[in-house]
Amino acid sequence: MKSSFSLSSLLACALWTAATANSSAESSPYRGLWVGEVALGKVNEVTVPLDAQNIPRAPDPNTPTPTFDAANFRVIVHVDAMGRASLLKQVAILARKSDLQKTESDMALVTDERLYGSFPAQAASRISSVVFDFGDAKATAAVNQVIERAAAAATTAATQSGATKATVKTAAQNAATPVITQADAAEAFSNFLQANLDAIKVRAIANGTSTSAARNAANALKNGSFYQDTRGIEMIDAIEASLAALPPSATQQQREQAALNTAAAFAETDQGYDRFLAGELLGDAIEAAAGKVASTAEGIAFKPISTFQSADSGAAVAAVSTAHGLVSTDEIAIQGAAISAYNGLHKIIRLDNDTIRIATPFVAGGAIGGFAPSNSIAPLRVSSPAHGLSDGERITVRGSLAGYNGSHLVTVVDANTFTIPVAFDSDPLSRGVWSSESGDILNFEGTGGGSSGVKITSPNHGLDNGQVIEIQGAGQASYNGLKTITRIDTNSFSIPVAFGGNPAIKGSWDIPEEITAFAPPAAVPTRISFTNHRLTSGDRIVVSGSGKADYNGEQVVTVVDANSFSIPIPWDASTGDPGVKGTWAPASGGQWRKTAAIRAALDQVAKVSEARTKALNVKLTSYSDTRAPDALELVLSSIVAEAALSDSPLSSEIATLAEKAGREALSDSVVRYPRAAAIPSTDYTDFVRSSTFAGSVATAAEAAATAALKEKADLLATPASIKDKAREAAINALAPVLAAASRSLLTELPMSGNFGAALATEVVLPANHPTNPFRHRRHPDHTTGFDIRRLVNLTFQPVDGQLLSRTGYGVDRISGTYAEEIFGLHKPLGPSKNTGLKVAGTFQLHRVSLIDTLNGR
Secondary structure, eight states: OOOOOOOHHHHHHHTTTTTOOOSSOOOOOOOEEEEEEEEEEOOOOOOOOOOOOOOOOOTTTTSOOOEEEEEEEEEEEEEEEOOEEEEEEEEEEEEETTTBBGGGGGEEEEEOOOGGGGSSSSSOEEOTTTTSSOHHHHHHHHHHHHHHHHHHHEEEEETTOOOHHHHHHHHHHHHHHHHHHHHHHHHHHHHHHHSSSHHHHHHHHHOOOOOOOHHHHHHHOOOOOOOOOOOHHHHHHHHHHHHHHTTTTTHHHHHHHHHHHEEEHOOOOHHHHHHHHHHHHHHHHHHHHHHHHHHHTTTTOOOOOOEEEEEEGGEEEEEOOOTTOOTTTEEEEEOOSSGGOOOOOEEEEEEETTTEEESOOOOOOOOOOEEEEEEOOOOOOEEEETTOOOOEEEEEEESSSHHHHHHEEOOOEEEEEEEEEEEEOOOOSSSEESSOOOOOOOOOEOHHHHHHHOOEEEETOOOTTOOOEEEEEEESSSEEEEEEEEEEETTTTEEOOOOOOOOOOOOOOEEEOOOOOEEOSSSSEEEOOOOOOOOOOOOOEESSSSSSSOEEEEEEEEEEEEEEEEEEEEEEETTTTTOOOOOOOOOOOOOOEHHHHHHHHHHHHHHHHHHHHHHHHSSGGGOOOOOOHHHHHHHHHHHOOOOOOOHOOOOHHHHHHHHHHHHHHHHHHOOOOOOOOOOOOOOHHHHHHHHHHTTTHHHHHHHHHHHHOOOHHHOOOOOHHHHHHHHHHHHHHHHHHHHHTTTTTOOOEEEETTTTTTEEEEEEEOOOOOOOOTTTTTTTGSSSOOOOEEEEEEEEEEEETOOEEEEEOOOEEEEEEEEEEESSSSHHHHHTOBBBBEEEEEEEEEEEEEOOTTTOO
């Protein structure tokens, strides 16, 4: 059996160079591909109906109301390792090798159809959603900038005395020409980096130089173009965060490397680092490395450690192993030690022929300070007279300690007691309440007919006449508190309160039940007091000399805090704290073997060599980037450690464990770096650098000048009408350019917020986009449309006290509420004319893959 070990020494280097507030050495628990369905059941009303007295009563446009039936559509969301979410319109699940689909590392998620040809021919799966069809709206916006500037300048020039077509055209062309350069966000950002955040300046920032000059340039980058490129600002923020996260003991080299690696993550435009981590080569290297080190480790015998002793006054450990034959700086794998901190890979110092030193604090043991019950364990016992619950029912606790509040499954003890899977903390004076019935409130309205009651809409409430509920969180204070309800129908009931309006914040209701006490489990383990014990849960100790015989012997500990731990002996109040306490010491055991041959075998694996070469090629040399090599070596060290520490006699078993360790390190320990929220797409950059876009200025200027002068000749012309005609002419002239812009592909749309809490994104269809529904090439009044903006919001709801719950077949499921506001399809609503069409409903997503990088090969 293999003892547990820590990879902290392996992670140290990588964590030093990536300790940023936005970086993580653990992948997001939500990473992967999520596919599900939205069910829309509410919409705001855009017409003004007549009431019973035939008087128009405009509905509140900010309040979507229930519809007769539901509209359903698919939604696809991808979450990367850092937890960044993107809305997808389609994704294909492709195998990297036509004859191998063992694990998810053999598969890829591809959103760019142009990459299909780089994969083997296969019967692939493709998931799509026609509801979210989007392109790169920035490309069309670039053309619109040319149109707007040309039209505006042509209007001004045409109204001048003595204007000619030549002067008007020149003015329009001069005004629109800067857009061609300003639109190239990739070039502008590259120039910004060279001038303000090259490696020299990043190192200087790491050593205390102010970022104010670079920040001014970053703001100028953002404000200097319609593109509104915020990458410079985000990059400076991330570098400062990475430095702030480092401990005071960080060296100059460590500070510089942390800043350089963070800068490289923003300078990188092709996601090379993330795609290297998700690529086929690294997956192959992990598998090949695991097989090779397993066959090597199988032939290296372990040698026994007779005892562990204190070294350097307890700051280190001396391990005694007769005639060990080691020299200083040898690396060994220690396995089977009772103190888990001793297990793992260590660089040793030779003390003598029989003793070596490892740099781990010594755990000495000593006289026990005392025994007591260890109450802080689960499950929590809840007393509630005549609770009426059954095993497996779900309740919600509120108004109690933070750790007790939330949704829980119950286990019944007796008619007055049940347990929930929460550790005991204390029995507070304010215990709160629990409820098994609750619901959201969607609407308040007067009951009418002279009644003073309030009708409440709460779908499928399940309540009966006379039941007492408690309303919380309603924006109208008089609605909150305990209320006796009168059932109206399945989806509504009333409360005897004067109608005080329909507040924007509706709140919720439940049926509160009394909690009379909280207590720990009936049987609790025994806690031992010992100051600064240095133990870890799972360590083995030997208790001796205690006046209670049950305590004596070998015990497995569970750490309570730095000065106490528990042993699995049930606490007995009458005999639990004997007068003679006794002592404790670490249990014996442990063995070691050298890792040199295992590491040498790793270096002989062809796929490992290829991966190391690839890692060097992924590096951004301009920033001395170490991200990819650091990540690879961390994964390989995890494989070596697992193989070296395994005492299995079977090479196949060692290989399986080593490969698993490598893949877990890749998923959970390799550092993921922040990157820009939005990066110019390749299609966008290609378009703005094309001759088609460059030629749009002359074409737009020619058309705008001709139309402006023609309109000026009309006696009824105004500056506004001149501009309208100039703009319309420019749009018509640039129809082929707009069509080319519309073909700029955007395969995923970034979403702001946090998956599991709330996400938001904006889907834009520009007015001049060829597929805008208002445009009609055969109708002279429909040469342009309206900008259509869709503001999409997903708000997640907790399930089972957690945000992820399990469905069948091991698939994660998460749900919540969906809201969307659409501008451009209807005139703005509301008193301020700033409200769009609103729809609302619910969504449920299922995770179908843990692959955290898109378009990796």
